[in-house]
Amino acid sequence: MEISSLKAWEMIEKLLNKEISAEEILSSHLARIEKVEKDINAFITIDRENAIKAAKRVDEKIANGENVGILAGLPVGLKDNIMTKDLRTTCASKMLENFIPPYDATVVRMIRNNDGIILGKTNMDEFAMGGSTETSYFGNTKNPRNLDIVPGGSSGGSAAAVAANEVPVSLGSDTGGSVRQPASYCGVVGLKPTYGMVSRYGVTPMSNSLDQIGTFARDVKDAYLMLKGISGFDPLDGTSSKKAGINFSLENANLKGLKIALPIEYRDLKVTGDEEIRLLFQDALSVFEREGAIIEYVSLPHLKYALETYYIISTAEVSTNLSRLDGIRYGYRTENYETLDELYTMSRTEAFGEETKRRIMMGTYALSAGYQDEHYKKALKVRTLIKNDYDKTFKDFDVILSLTSPILPFPFDSIVNSPVDMYKADLYTVPVNLAGLCAMSLPMGEVNNLPVGLQITGNRFQEEKIIKAGYAFEKVVK
């Protein structure tokens, strides 16, 4: 038995029973990384030395009979937009290629406090913008299920690392699906919590009103465990919620009487090539029905405007957020300048990739004089309508089911060249961020040997409902 192929909760059980040590857990993963990382390229930076020290400390604690935290001995991969003190954090950009953060993100502190072990920083789309991890400055990450296929994005490295058994759990960030979509493409579980559930302190903001940290794992129980370890109110994050925290167990999770809504708008929408994915979705629905769930179609009429709304709001926030990268205090500085203005412009032009520039430009356009009311304000109003649609639905239903992505994981260098097609693949995931809801993607089967994810969406702070539903579903289909 390879330790690295166990579930995280199994590793912890064995650790606490003293069947295995934290050092053994770590070395099993390091051996796995040694073997597969050259093909997968899930990591930008691996912190072997400090991970070994941290594992030794956990073993000492256990040997001394001290209490250990709920993530004891678990090697964790962190998306490279999560600040780690003294450990390079690049956002997969040339701009921050050599950036060494002077402080830890709150989630990093919480992982350490719970005796988890930071193993490394994972690859991503540059500044979390993209759906394939192909916009990274540090090369492509490959999908462990098929090396010719993208892992999804933007948290593609975190998803691939978990799928390839390089780490049992990892963190990503999800602004419009960047945890759920790569989870779907790599055949793992990806959980995006409610906005305000997990502190964003120390996470490079992409779109502050939409960003949320999420967890990757190989089953629902692991995703739940990881979320439990990182959620909670944080005074350092002004948008952190006093309601944050996970206070329920998975015992007695079942689907009996679960009220499920299916948006009519999704049923009526046809995407080329999605027929087989839809059949798989029907199979999943029949599982829910057989187990006693009640399924009904409902209308959320403004869902069909979610993509456009998302791309206006998110890029507007991107353009303001990335204006801090000016070549002065940190980040890349050009050598080609004679004036201060040239220093700013050339540093940004030389260090940002094409997709990052495009989104900064979109946002700048949407916020510019003469267009602000027409684009940005309008989008904020449509956001209200989308939120109202969800609020209405969750008065009568527990969860909403849909696909995670309308398309199968795709080959490299295909849709990345067509931004509009790339954006359209976010159809099912972006409305969740606009309304600040929680949602989870979990594997529901395969088409052409490629994994397909099912998305379970719940109301704000109703993690219990989506996690229990996912847990019960997973048990039945296993």
Added chain:
Amino acid sequence: MITKDEVNHIANIAKLKISDDEIGLFTEKFDQVMSFVQTIKEVDTENVEPTYKINDEDGFLKENGEIQTLTREEVLRNTVDTQYGYFKILKVVE
């Protein structure tokens, strides 16, 4: 239809430079994404309030107290050039 001049104008505001070689293709793709988002114009938003933030809780104030923030060395560690413990840039006033 967005023109090359408009793209250059926006790039200037965003402190980016699109080179003469790139401007054609960039404008074409930029026009595609900007026309894609136009459809929200058809939504009736009369009397609808905008949503700037999604959480329904009010913000909170931090306790007033002394805390240790970053040291000068930590703050300056990631910059290219420093002098007398400050970020060093070009002289902009005579």
